[in-house]
Amino acid sequence: MAEVGIFVGTMYGNALLVAEEAQAILSQHGHQATVFEDPTLADWEGFSQKIALVVTSTTGQGELPSSIVPLYEDIHARLGHQPTLRYGVIGLGDSSYTHFCGGAKKFDALLQEQGASRLGEPLFIDAVDHPEPETVAIPWVEAWVALLN
Numbered sequence: 001m002a003e004v005g006i007f008v009g010t011m012y013g014n015a016l017l018v019a020e021e022a023q024a025i026l027s028q029h030g031h032q033a034t035v036f037e038d039p040t041l042a043d044w045e046g047f048s049q050k051i052a053l054v055v056t057s058t059t060g061q062g063e064l065p066s067s068i069v070p071l072y073e074d075i076h077a078r079l080g081h082q083p084t085l086r087y088g089v090i091g092l093g094d095s096s097y098t099h100f101c102g103g104a105k106k107f108d109a110l111l112q113e114q115g116a117s118r119l120g121e122p123l124f125i126d127a128v129d130h131p132e133p134e135t136v137a138i139p140w141v142e143a144w145v146a147l148l149n
Helices: 014-028 041-045 069-078 102-113 134-148
Strands: 003-009 032-036 051-056 086-093 123-126
Touching: 003 014, 003 041, 014 032, 014 051, 014 086, 014 134, 041 069, 051 102, 069 102, 086 102, 086 134, 123 134
Parallel strands: 003 032, 003 051, 051 086, 086 123
Antiparallel strands: none
16 A cells, blocks of 8 residues: 655646545555645655655646645755655646646656656646546546556
8 A cells, every 4th residue: 555645736626626536546446645735845745755646737837836836846945856755747737828737847857856756657638638637637547556556
């Protein structure tokens, strides 16, 4: 059984909905999952030896939503090397904007720079093609669960 922290950055609630679906799937597979809607560095550090799943939307300018910016900035400024962290990324965006899923890509790049181990490929969900992001996220999370063991 893995312990997974699900760290959410949302603007209109879609990322939170995806995070809650992921939590349910992880629980069905016997894992312990906790959703952090306004995540802090202390929340993040509690999963440094465990698994983090970042589920975030992106602003129209390609940035992270304000609910997850403090966490991102604290990880960048206060944490360095995170070789024991394993993580996954789900990004929600709109391909009609220049920086599609820019927030999720930015978070992924930071964790890669800090030596964390990504489990599988990130999932980037395009609102143009998938107005209900959970329909794409559910199969991805089901496959991602197999990587946790």
